Amino acid sequence: MAITLMTHGDVLVARVDDSRIDAAGAVAFKDEMVKLRSEPQARVVLDLQNVEFLDSSGLGAVVAVMKAYGENKTLELAALSPIVEKVLRLTRMDKVFTIHGSADQALAA
Amino acid sequence: MSGDPESIETLSLRFSSSPNCVRGALATLKAFLTEQRVPQDMTMNAEIVTAELLNNIVEHAYKEDPNGTIWLDAGLCLDCLCVKVRDEGVKMPDDTLPSGQLPPSDGPLESLPEGGFGWYLLHSLTEKLRYTRAQTMNITEFVLPKSSG
Numbered sequence: 031m032a033i034t035l036m037t038h039g040d041v042l043v044a045r046v047d048d049s050r051i052d053a054a055g056a057v058a059f060k061d062e063m064v065k066l067r068s069e070p071q072a073r074v075v076l077d078l079q080n081v082e083f084l085d086s087s088g089l090g091a092v093v094a095v096m097k098a099y100g101e102n103k104t105l106e107l108a109a110l111s112p113i114v115e116k117v118l119r120l121t122r123m124d125k126v127f128t129i130h131g132s133a134d135q136a137l138a139a
Numbered sequence: 140m141s142g143d144p145e146s147i148e149t150l151s152l153r154f155s156s157s158p159n160c161v162r163g164a165l166a167t168l169k170a171f172l173t174e175q176r177v178p179q180d181m182t183m184n185a186e187i188v189t190a191e192l193l194n195n196i197v198e199h200a201y202k203e204d205p206n207g208t209i210w211l212d213a214g215l216c217l218d219c220l221c222v223k224v225r226d227e228g229v230k231m232p233d234d235t236l237p238s239g240q241l242p243p244s245d246g247p248l249e250s251l252p253e254g255g256f257g258w259y260l261l262h263s264l265t266e267k268l269r270y271t272r273a274q275t276m277n278i279t280e281f282v283l284p285k286s287s288g
Binding site for chain 1: 187252
């Protein structure tokens with residue numbers, strides 16, 4: 031799972047460079063993201079601008095990452111494409127995350 | 140589509156029970172619907188629910204064995220898409236579909252659900268979702284209306 035990391039002060043932006051977080055790649059995604067637990071930034075922004083598709087496996091993996099970060103680190107989402115937004119909204123998991131229109135907006139927040 | 144109100148555009152796929160073959164089948168289904176100028180929302184719903192069903196077959200019917208076969212037949216009518224998926228994996232427990240209740244997400248962080256979303260998505264976005272078994276074959280069918288949420 032290709033993820034590009036950029037730090038901006040207290041924020042770590044993790045941009046997924048694969049177009050799908052699905053059953054085929056959810057475990058690899060989770061493993062890569064959980065590794066960031068050891069990074070010092072308190073906020074991790076998951077930039078999903080390239081992700082066109084998220085299924086229930088992908089959603090479960092994102093939740094697992096958030097749980098792995100615990101209370102010490104927040105996981106926020108940015109740049110949801112239509113299917114990603116729809117899956118989060120239908121499952122009511124959009125209420126669980128802070129969601130930004132873009133990574134830039136997350137940094138300005 | 141032609142002027143005949145009974146005409147149906149169809150798609151028939153046969154592929155292996157691996158996650159990458161599932162991706163390929165979904166891409167083919169999406170291209171078919173796009174080519175048929177189906178409303179975007181319906182194409183999105185079709186990809187979402189078909190992915191959940193196929194993932195379930197790979198994981199539970201075939202228990203991650205990539206050598207199984209999956210058949211997908213889709214028929215596009217004037218106002219809906221009918222999908223039938225067949226596999227030769229193990230049968231559904233209790234010969235019935237999971238009910239698909241949405242896991243609650245209003246509790247503390249450590250209680251947040253990591254699964255159980257798939258059947259909820261299938262039940263809520265489709266109509267006439269049904270499962271039957273014929274000899275060694277599992278048959279799951281559903282209808283996606285063209286105008287929906």
